Amino acid sequence: MMKETLAAVLLGYLLDLLIGDPHWLYHPIRLVGNLISLLERWLRSLFPKTEKGELTAGVFLVILTTGITTAAAAGILYAGYLIHPAVKFALEVVMCYQLLATRALRDESMKVYQKLKENDLEGSRYAVSMIVGRDTKNLDDIGVTKAAVETVAENTSDGILAPMLFMVIGGPVLGFFYKAVNTMDSMVGYKNEKYLYFGRAAAKFDDILNYIPARISAWMMIFSCVFSGLDAKEAYRIYKRDRYNHASPNSAQTEAVMAGALHIQLAGDAWYFGKLYKKKTIGDAVRAVEYEDIRRANRLLYVTSFFTILLFGALRFLVIMTVGL
DSSP: OHHHHHHHHHHHHHHHHHHOOOTTSOOHHHHHHHHHHHHHHHHHHHSOSSHHHHHHHHHHHHHHHHHHHHHHHHHHHHHHHHHOHHHHHHHHHHHHHHHOOHHHHHHHHHHHHHHHHTTOHHHHHHHHHTTOSSOOTTOOHHHHHHHHHHHHHHHIIIIIIHHHHHHHHHHHHHHHHHHHHHHHHHHHOOOSTTTTTTTHHHHHHHHHHHHHHHHHHHHHHHHHHTTTTSOHHHHHHHHHHHTTOSSSTTHHHHHHHHHHHHTOOEEOOEEETTEEEOOOEESOOSSOOOTHHHHHHHHHHHHHHHHHHHHHHHHHHHHHHHHTO
16 A cells, blocks of 8 residues: 555656646646535534634634545545556546646746746736735736745645645545645635634644645755755755744745745735735845746756655655565
8 A cells, every 4th residue: 555655646746747737627626625615605604703603613614624525535546446456546646646736836837937028917917816815916027026936935835745745644635635724725714804713723724734844845945956056055044044934834934945045035015805914025135036037946846846756755665665565
């Protein structure tokens, strides 16, 4: 079982690099998103619209979403095994592939880059709005570039290394457990009037699950700078200084590394749902942000994912050799 899971994760990673996330292929995380929306409507109708009521409803949202998603993933693999072990393994590979977003993150951020190079500001604003949660309609070209670089940095952990870690530990079942929590956070984990209490449990649980992966990701990014033509020493310096310059305990971990590696300043004030939020900056403005920083960020993303899958795979292999499975 452990050998099969390791093979499935490695093959899933390769499929992700080769295929990415084609728009014609319905992604299972969209089903998780639909489940969250359905449960939100149902739970809001059950619990009173008070602080305590919404906090309680949010806890049930976490329990039900993670429970249903994890059970569904396990059930699919078990059904495949009943048909034939080879079918189960094939399903495991596909599920691992669907949980990773290396190619998709690169492709979507490079759409932003292409629109910027074409001097299509409106097009670049729309392209970046597909991969960030902030308002983008008032961003200038530099603001769009920074938003793209920041989301590549943050999702190096959330979209790639974190699910990779959970899959190496517990296969796609644990991977889908993680993605269910991460998807909840992206949908309801906001500190606005609608989700301040209802989304708190999801946001806190996401912080807990990502605490270790975010820090592993930061250190792997620093190491990978050496092989990406970027400044590992400055990445380390800014990481140590600015890794907590964010409301989330995890988001600035990888953003700080990216800012230092590129010698630019990221973060700062941003608009969400029509409201301006004052935020600390990350990094030093050693030089001006430029469009090419999106390409450099993606280079670091790819190199980091490569070395991380090697590391996780090697550690899992050592466990297999020790346990004998």
